[in-house]
Amino acid sequence: MKQTMLAKALISSGALTLSLSGMALAAPCRASNPCAPRSGATRMNPCAAKNPCAAKNPCAAAIADRVDTGLVLRPKHYRPYRGDQTKLVSYGEKLFKDTTLSSNGMSCNTCHQDYGAFQNTFAQPYPHFVQMTHDRANVKAVHLNEMVQFCMVVPMAAKPLPWNSKELAALTAYTASLQKGFKPNRNPCAAKNPCAAQNPCPPKNPCAAEIH
Ligand code: HEC
Structure with a gap:
């Protein structure tokens, strides 16, 4: 009975799901995936640091x-x-x-x-x-x-x-x-999401679906 309550508390707090998905990510994806989260802190947007467009985006x-x-x-x-x-x-x-x-x-x-x-x-x-x-x-x-x-x-x-x-x-x-003198499509960064095309992470990332 106590164990069930503990499990429920863990699930509702998110701790259990987090640790489960952490286990799922551990192998074999993390090694091959340069963008895989290494800790809880980087989970939210693992590609942010590697996005070469970010700094150029005014x-x-x-x-x-x-x-x-x-x-x-x-x-x-x-x-x-x-x-x-x-x-x-x-x-x-x-x-x-x-x-x-x-x-x-x-x-x-x-x-x-x-x-x-x-x-x-x-x-x-x-x-x-x-x-x-x-x-x-x-x-x-x-x-x-x-x-x-x-x-x-x-x-x-x-x-x-x-x-x-x-x-x-x-x-x-x-x-x-x-x-x-302005010609449309001169700017390689698209209006809606200027980084999408230049972000090297998603296509190379075999675990993308699991991260989200
Ligand atoms: C830090 C960067 C930055 C600076 C400095 C800046 N702009 Fe802009 N400006 C932008 C961005 C980003 C857009 C595009 C906005 C969009 O399309 O959503 C823009 C758009 C424009 C547009 C065109 C909008 C359109 O599509 O019709 C004009 C005109 C413009 N800026 C004039 C100026 C002028 C004049 C100054 C100086 C007083 C200036 N900007 C300074 C970032 C900047």
Whole structure:
């Protein structure tokens, strides 16, 4: 009777299932499987450490707090700065590489050099759906200057630029000029799961099913 209760307690606490699956994994898979969990601590995501895409994924840090839409969506009745387009584009190009715009040492160019981090949505006319603004602020469609503000607030960890500023107009003009040369599927990391294709662990892992 006591033994049955102990077994029940173990099962409900998960201890018994854990130790059973641990035994099942012990041989012969663990030796051949570079991603097999070695301890309880690594069970959750045994491939994380071996994923070469993880460090390159600028989205990783962004999956956190909700963003206040008041900071990134156009206020009513705002008046954007208007000026000579060519001059704004060249000023915007300078600002794009300016690390003093952020509070974390990054510039827009840190992530977006050679069209880095742009997903296929960037090819579409604005306003359009952008995964990051949807995930972080529940915004269904953004204008380009809102997208600039979003990247100012989230990845650049800075204050949004004044809506009528020359700076915002310049960055918007410059990113619009980048958009003209953008080809979808240029970015090898897919929008939904940028790491899936580059993660060497799952296909080589004969025990994948047992780990989960
Ligand atoms: C830490 C990296 C990082 C920095 C720095 C950064 N961005 Fe971004 N940006 C991203 C990511 C990631 C996306 C893709 C979001 C998505 O598609 O879900 C993006 C998307 C964009 C888009 C296009 C969205 C679309 O699909 O239409 C624009 C435009 C943009 N950023 C402008 C800027 C500007 C301007 C700056 C500097 C003020 C900047 N970004 C700084 C990471 C960054």
